[in-house]
Amino acid sequence: MYAYILRRIAWSIPFLFAASFLAFTIIQSPPGDYVESYAAKLEADGRQVDEARLRSLRDRFGLDEPFLAQYWKWISGIAKGDFGLSFQWQQPVSELIGDRMILSVILATSTLLFTWAIALPIGIYSAVKQYSWGDYFFSIIGFIGLATPNFLVALILMYVGVVHFGTNVTGLFSAEYVNASWSWDKFVDLVKHLIIPVVIIGTSATASLIRIMRANLLDELYKPYVTTARAKGLSEFKTIMKYPVRIALNPFASTIAWVFPQIISGSTVVAVVLSLPTVDPLMLDALLTQDMYLAGAFILLLSVMSIIGMIVSDIVLAMIDPRIRYR
Numbered sequence: 569m570y571a572y573i574l575r576r577i578a579w580s581i582p583f584l585f586a587a588s589f590l591a592f593t594i595i596q597s598p599p600g601d602y603v604e605s606y607a608a609k610l611e612a613d614g615r616q617v618d619e620a621r622l623r624s625l626r627d628r629f630g631l632d633e634p635f636l637a638q639y640w641k642w643i644s645g646i647a648k649g650d651f652g653l654s655f656q657w658q659q660p661v662s663e664l665i666g667d668r669m670i671l672s673v674i675l676a677t678s679t680l681l682f683t684w685a686i687a688l689p690i691g692i693y694s695a696v697k698q699y700s701w702g703d704y705f706f707s708i709i710g711f712i713g714l715a716t717p718n719f720l721v722a723l724i725l726m727y728v729g730v731v732h733f734g735t736n737v738t739g740l741f742s743a744e745y746v747n748a749s750w751s752w753d754k755f756v757d758l759v760k761h762l763i764i765p766v767v768i769i770g771t772s773a774t775a776s777l778i779r780i781m782r783a784n785l786l787d788e789l790y791k792p793y794v795t796t797a798r799a800k801g802l803s804e805f806k807t808i809m810k811y812p813v814r815i816a817l818n819p820f821a822s823t824i825a826w827v828f829p830q831i832i833s834g835s836t837v838v839a840v841v842l843s844l845p846t847v848d849p850l851m852l853d854a855l856l857t858q859d860m861y862l863a864g865a866f867i868l869l870l871s872v873m874s875i876i877g878m879i880v881s882d883i884v885l886a887m888i889d890p891r892i893r894y895r
Contacts, residue, residue, distance in 0.1 A: 573879070573883065576878075576879050576882065577879065580875045580876075580879065583875055584871070584872065584875065585643075587868065587871035587872075587875070588643055588646070588864075588868050588871070589639065589643075591864050591867035591868050591871065592638075592639045592642060592643075592860070592864050594867065595855075595858070595860040595863050595864050595867070596635060596638075596860065603622050603626050603631060605856075605857050605858050607622055638860075642860075642861065642864065646865075646868070649662070650662070651665075651861060651865045652861030652862075652864075652865070653861060654854075654859055654861060654862045655857070655859045655860075655861070655862075656853070656854070656857050656859045656862070657859075657862075661861050661862050661865045662865075664850065664862065665847060665850070665862075665865060665866065665869075667845075668845060668846055668847045668850060669847055669869065671740060671758075671844075671845060671846050672846040672847045672848070674758070674762070675740075675762065675765060675766070675769070675835075675844070675846060678762050678766045679765075679766045679769045679770040679773070680770075680824075682766050682767070682770045682774070683770045683773045683774040683777055684777070684820060686770075686774045686778075687773075687774045687775075687777035687778045687781055688777075688781060688817075688820070690706050690778050690781075691777065691778045691779075691780070691781025691782045691785065692781065692785060692808070692813060693706070694706050694707065694778065694781075694782040695781070695782045695785035695786045695789060695816075696785075696789070696808060698786065706778065709775070710775040710778050710779055711775070712775075713771045713772055713774065713775030714772055714775045714776060714779075716771070716772075717837075718768050718769055718771060718772060718835070718837070718838045719837040719838050719841050721768050721771060722768045722838050722841045722842055723841060725737055725764060725768065726738065726841070726842070729764075737764050737842070738842045738843040738844075739761065739842070739843050739844065739845070740758055740761045740762065740765070740844055740845060740846075741754065741757055741758060741761060741845075742757050742761070745757045745758075764842075765835075765838065765842060765844060768838055768842075769835045769838055777819075777820065777823070780819045781816060781819070781820070784815075784816040784818070784819055785812055785813065785816040787816075788811075788812035788815050788816055789808070789812055791812075793811060794807060794808075794811060794812055797810075797811060814888055814889070815889060817888050817889075818885060818888070818889055821881055821884040821885045821888060822881055822885060823881075824877045824880050824881040824884065835848055836848040836849070836851070836852055840852070847866055850862070850866075851863060851866040854866065
C-alpha cells in the first residue's frame with residue numbers, strides 16, 4: 569500500500585505540470601488580453617483611452633512576450649511560491665486568494681459531509697424498503713432536488729428569510745465579523761452562517777447520491793452471499809451493514825476525486841447570489857477580465873484538488889473493499 573501511495577504521488581507531478589500548461593493555455597485562448605479588455609471597459613464607460621498607459625501596462629506584464637516565455641515565467645514563480653501579480657487588483661495573487669480559498673475549502677468540506685450524512689442512511693433505507701411509502705417519498709424528494717437549480721433554492725430562501733423572518737441569509741459572517749481577525753466567536757459565527765449555503769449547494773449532490781446508493785445496494789441485496797449470511801443466522805442488520813452496504817459504498821469513495829473540486833467550481837452562481845466571500849465570484853471576475861495570473865491560479869488549485877482527491881479516493885477504496893488490493 570505504501571509503495572502504491574508513493575507511486576501515485578510521483579505520477580501526480582507530471583500531471584500537475586500538464587494541468588498547469590493546460591490551465592495557462594485555456595486562460596490565453598480567448599482573443600485579446602487584459603490590456604485590451606481594460607481599454608474596452610474604459611471606452612464603454614465613456615472615458616479616454618491613454619495609449620501610452622496601455623503600452624506601459626503591456627510592457628509591465630510582459631504581454632508581448634511569446635506564449636512559452638509567459639508560461640515559464642508563471643510556472644517558475646509558482647515553484648517559488650509566487651503566483652504572480654493580479655492585473656486588475658494590483659495585488660499578489662496569493663494574498664487575494666488566501667482567505668477566500670480557506671473559506672471555499674471549509675464550505676466544500678461541510679457540503680461533502682452533509683451530502684454523505686443525508687444520502688447514506690436514506691439510500692440504505694430506500695433500498696431495504698424498496699417500493700414502500702418511504703421509498704416513494706424520498707424518491708420524489710430526490711427528483712425534485714435534482715430538477716431544481718441551486719441558485720433558485722438560494723433565491724427562495726433569501727425571500728423567505730427577509731420577508732417572513734426579517735433575516736438576511738447572505739454572506740458567511742455577521743457584519744461585526746466581516747473584517748475582524750479570526751477568533752473563536754468568529755468561527756462560531758461562520759458555522760451558523762454555513763448551514764444555509766451547505767443545504768443549498770448540497771441539495772442536488774445529495775439527491776444524486778441517494779439514487780446511486782439505492783441502486784448499488786439493490787444490486788447487492790439479492791446476491792448469493794447475502795442469502796448465505798442470512799442462512800447462517802446472522803442478524804438482518806449485521807447482514808446488510810457488514811457486507812452489501814460496505815460494497816455499495818464504493819461510489820461514495822470514488823466520487824471524492826470530482827465532488828470536492830466540483831462543489832467549489834460549481835457553486836459560482838450560488839456564491840454570487842448569496843454574496844459568499846469564496847473564490848467563485850473572484851474567479852468569475854478574473855476569467856471575464858482575462859486576469860491570467862489570478863484565473864490561472866484558481867484553475868491550477870482546482871486541478872491540484874482533483875489529483876489529491878483521486879489519490880485519497882483510491883486509498884479509501886482499498887480500505888473499504890477487500891476485493892481491491894494494490895501490489
